[in-house]
Amino acid sequence: MRFLHTSDWHLGRIFHGVHLTEDQAVVLDQFVNLVGDSKPDAVVIAGDVFDRAVPPPEAVQLLDETLSRILLDYQIPVIMIAGNHDSPERLGFGNRLLSRQGLHVVGPLASMNDPVVINDAAGPVYFLPMPYAESAVVRSLLDENAADCERAMQAQINHVLRQVPADARTVAIAHSFISGGESSESERFLSVGGVETVTAGVFSRFNYTALGHLHKPQTVGKPNIRYSGSLLKYSFSESDHEKGLYLVDINQQGEVSTERIKLAPRRDVRCVEGMLEDFLKRPKLGESVEDYLQITLQDDGPVLDPMGRLRAIYPNVLEIQRTQLNATGELRGPVADHRRLTDHDLFASFFEQVTGVKLNSEQEAGFAAALEEVYRDRREVAG
Amino acid sequence: MRFLHTSDWHLGRIFHGVHLTEDQAVVLDQFVNLVGDSKPDAVVIAGDVFDRAVPPPEAVQLLDETLSRILLDYQIPVIMIAGNHDSPERLGFGNRLLSRQGLHVVGPLASMNDPVVINDAAGPVYFLPMPYAESAVVRSLLDENAADCERAMQAQINHVLRQVPADARTVAIAHSFISGGESSESERFLSVGGVETVTAGVFSRFNYTALGHLHKPQTVGKPNIRYSGSLLKYSFSESDHEKGLYLVDINQQGEVSTERIKLAPRRDVRCVEGMLEDFLKRPKLGESVEDYLQITLQDDGPVLDPMGRLRAIYPNVLEIQRTQLNATGELRGPVADHRRLTDHDLFASFFEQVTGVKLNSEQEAGFAAALEEVYRDRREVAG
Known part of the structure; x- marks a missing residue:
């Protein structure tokens, strides 16, 4: 049988x-x-x-x-x-x-x-x-x-x-x-x-x-x-x-x-890790660029549009991870209770965590303007 | 064949x-x-x-x-x-x-x-x-x-x-x-x-x-x-x-x-018309009370909980219509543009259309209280 x-x-x-x-x-x-x-x-x-x-x-x-x-x-x-x-x-x-x-x-x-x-x-x-x-x-x-x-x-x-x-x-x-x-x-x-x-x-x-x-x-x-x-x-x-x-x-x-x-899949599922600039020099000889990829970037600090740039070479990048963020295993939240922070301080803290740099004055002004717009909309609804 | x-x-x-x-x-x-x-x-x-x-x-x-x-x-x-x-x-x-x-x-x-x-x-x-x-x-x-x-x-x-x-x-x-x-x-x-x-x-x-x-x-x-x-x-x-x-x-x-x-259905689908009090005297001999019913009430003026009372006799009443409302073929809206009416006047007009009687003072007070609650909630959201 x-x-x-x-x-x-x-x-x-x-x-x-x-x-x-x-x-x-x-x-x-x-x-x-x-x-x-x-x-x-x-x-x-x-x-x-x-x-x-x-x-x-x-x-x-x-x-x-x-x-x-x-x-x-x-x-x-x-x-x-x-x-x-x-x-x-x-x-x-x-x-x-x-x-x-x-x-x-x-x-x-x-x-x-x-x-x-x-x-x-x-x-x-x-x-x-x-x-x-x-x-x-x-x-x-x-x-x-x-x-x-x-x-x-x-x-x-x-x-x-x-x-x-x-x-x-x-x-x-x-x-x-x-x-x-x-x-x-x-x-x-x-x-x-x-x-x-x-x-x-x-x-x-x-x-x-x-x-x-x-x-x-x-x-x-x-x-x-x-x-x-x-x-x-x-x-x-x-x-x-x-x-x-x-x-x-x-x-x-x-x-x-x-x-x-x-069974041989049409596209493999792979997890790869490295620096963004190294990925952008690829593909290596024989590498299947169509695979479904999870790429972990080892770069420190902010990285501009990594998904867009990586997909130009690997069209099926599906997930990008950052070792920097993974290192602690969790988001490095402020010690203070977030409910007691002002909207401005909460955002500044979030921004720094995600990008690795502090909010500069231009970014601060942009955030303040966006926040004011939200407040205004709420007042109109209530009006 | x-x-x-x-x-x-x-x-x-x-x-x-x-x-x-x-x-x-x-x-x-x-x-x-x-x-x-x-x-x-x-x-x-x-x-x-x-x-x-x-x-x-x-x-x-x-x-x-x-x-x-x-x-x-x-x-x-x-x-x-x-x-x-x-x-x-x-x-x-x-x-x-x-x-x-x-x-x-x-x-x-x-x-x-x-x-x-x-x-x-x-x-x-x-x-x-x-x-x-x-x-x-x-x-x-x-x-x-x-x-x-x-x-x-x-x-x-x-x-x-x-x-x-x-x-x-x-x-x-x-x-x-x-x-x-x-x-x-x-x-x-x-x-x-x-x-x-x-x-x-x-x-x-x-x-x-x-x-x-x-x-x-x-x-x-x-x-x-x-x-x-x-x-x-x-x-x-x-x-x-x-x-x-x-x-x-x-x-x-x-x-x-x-x-x-x-083919003989388990329950028929029927449309019947009459006065509420006549329906409440039924069922007539041989009438199948389990049928799916659309009942059109010929009563003038307000009728209290017609669905609840009719379902006590006909458990599968699915729709109640009112000849009074059907008579004009459309809702008798106020002549004025509804966008220019106050909330109170708009509701009073709607109430009169649906029930056939004018809002009394007790009902007016109830509506005003409910409306105030809505306004208060909105202010809190905006707060």
């Missing part, structure tokens, strides 16, 4: 103002070609297919196109669950009809009844889709004692295992935060005010656990409990990840082997 | 603050049973399946359930187009896969390539789905000369007819405003600043034209060019409509016969 494990596509994602649909289309095209080349028995997508409950129409079209190619060109079944970013009902539309075409979408927990059984020469493998569901939903549908994420996951597992023979080969598909897993900045919390993690032990019965949610590819607890990682780097904190997916083989005895396959 | 022609379901509609999903579920349940009883060869839905581009999840679930029952329980194909209220891309998700299960959804114009061919003993009937598309979209995809709605419709027709033998029996499915058709208050304009109507003549080549958009069931131009009308009454202007659908038969010679089938 051979299948591809992917997750966290986040179609429709906007990254620092940039719509990533084209970038996603590029890697999904590679993905579909990979499906055609590796001829797996199934494709598993472990949630967060869309970035939000109501994705933009072009993201819907991209998913439609991708899945239609896999199912119609290659006749390979797809098993997909809703993650915490998906709307279960929207993702699950048409699921009873689509499952007859080999597209098994499990959106709302309620519809999660049957395992998807796929056979190889050694017999059946049970794929057990467990969509993301809040503990409250699990309590109302499966187990009223599912007080937290851990017990909610356990309740889902107990529920699906009821339909599986004791000695069967099994693949769990889930979207949750396993304790010990390493998170990044682009995941959304699963629980507000409670413990959001689940211990890896709950998955010990399965031959393989295909996880979604954390964006870094990693194993948790055991070698066969894995996050595939996201399709692309969705935050600068992921700049050192290698994005891709797993090709998983399960043999007759239920032993698992995995192979990591990388 | 026998098929059901329906349209304008507007799933997810909110009517004067009331979510109609439950009402829609009741008539759609009747509809599915009707499909099972009448065993048509196809079901045709001529657009505005949803009320808006992003329908609420429960509307998505209701459509999913309805279509799944028709296709899985009765194996009857469904042909459905997007109307002007639908998002073509969202409605069209999975259409290539779903069409293999007999669900033919034509969302965006681009995907409108093939007629749906259904055979009876006399041979094939060509169902030609033409989704709603703005003229600009038709110009970019089919015919750059499609300057208005009429020519855009003609371009779509020319396009689909290319794939149809000259003597074939045909059913056009379209969502547009045919000149001479009678509109109601719940349709949305199809064209801003241009002529939105299409002449019935463009459909003369088809044996039957299944139209959507206008909410009143009606024929336009010829007996076999028909609007099925909407699923429910979606405005008080439709209170005298009989909502339902058409059962259409096309014989071997291409002759058409139609039968009108009514």
Whole structure:
């Protein structure tokens, strides 16, 4: 039994103002070609297919196109669950009809009844889709004692295992935060005010656990409990990840082997640091100027229009940081309570922090004039 | 060849603050049973399946359930187009896969390539789905000369007819405003600043034209060019409509016969008129107090809390009108320019218009106090 494990596509994602649909289309095209080349028995997508409950129409079209190619060109079944970013009902539309075409979408927990059984020469493998569901939903549908994420996951597992023979080969598909897993900045919390993690032990019965949610590819607890990682780097904190997916083989005895396959993005996400004048002398030979960049400038003192000048060379600079400001780890506020400062003193202090120099007399006059205008407007409203 | 022609379901509609999903579920349940009883060869839905581009999840679930029952329980194909209220891309998700299960959804114009061919003993009937598309979209995809709605419709027709033998029996499915058709208050304009109507003549080549958009069931131009009308009454202007659908038969010679089938809503939409005290003596024997009501009160002078008192008997009164105010057809404004009146005089004039009596001294004092509070707040903001 051979299948591809992917997750966290986040179609429709906007990254620092940039719509990533084209970038996603590029890697999904590679993905579909990979499906055609590796001829797996199934494709598993472990949630967060869309970035939000109501994705933009072009993201819907991209998913439609991708899945239609896999199912119609290659006749390979797809098993997909809703993650915490998906709307279960929207993702699950048409699921009873689509499952007859080999597209098994499990959106709302309620519809999660049957395992998807796929056979190889050694017999059946049970794929057990467990969509993301809040503990409250699990309590109302499966187990009223599912007080937290851990017990909610356990309740889902107990529920699906009821339909599986004791000695069967099994693949769990889930979207949750396993304790010990390493998170990044682009995941959304699963629980507000409670413990959001689940211990890896709950998955010990399965031959393989295909996880979604954390964006870094990693194993948790055991070698066969894995996050595939996201399709692309969705935050600068992921700049050192290698994005891709797993090709998983399960043999007759239920032993698992995995192979990591990388996907090549249209544009990389990189964090670089240096002096502005050095950046302006670039690009270096072979450097991809189109990448999405977070540039940290080491310059002291004021820097005029760094974004405009850097973008002349690197059009996709998305964020500029300053080591000078980062050095203290926080803004160097005045010791006095800011509520007791005059507007003038508060602004002068802010200006000095951001630019590194004191307000000069011309700047002071400009600020005073702007402030007077604001006061005048307020008086007119009140008048 | 026998098929059901329906349209304008507007799933997810909110009517004067009331979510109609439950009402829609009741008539759609009747509809599915009707499909099972009448065993048509196809079901045709001529657009505005949803009320808006992003329908609420429960509307998505209701459509999913309805279509799944028709296709899985009765194996009857469904042909459905997007109307002007639908998002073509969202409605069209999975259409290539779903069409293999007999669900033919034509969302965006681009995907409108093939007629749906259904055979009876006399041979094939060509169902030609033409989704709603703005003229600009038709110009970019089919015919750059499609300057208005009429020519855009003609371009779509020319396009689909290319794939149809000259003597074939045909059913056009379209969502547009045919000149001479009678509109109601719940349709949305199809064209801003241009002529939105299409002449019935463009459909003369088809044996039957299944139209959507206008909410009143009606024929336009010829007996076999028909609007099925909407699923429910979606405005008080439709209170005298009989909502339902058409059962259409096309014989071997291409002759058409139609039968009108009514659907019974959970709650009717009614407009009634009378004196408040008469309404408070009701309900009359056999009157359905749960109906959605627009009540026009004939009382002169002020009426205290009419909504609260009427709802004690008729819980779904949604609108109260006053003949007294309607009589002049417009508000009886003061002759003087309202910008020159004091706040006090302006309010006194408004109060008299709405209640029919002059402001008394107690009310005057209350208004003055409220006004002073507003002035004080403004001064504090400005302070």
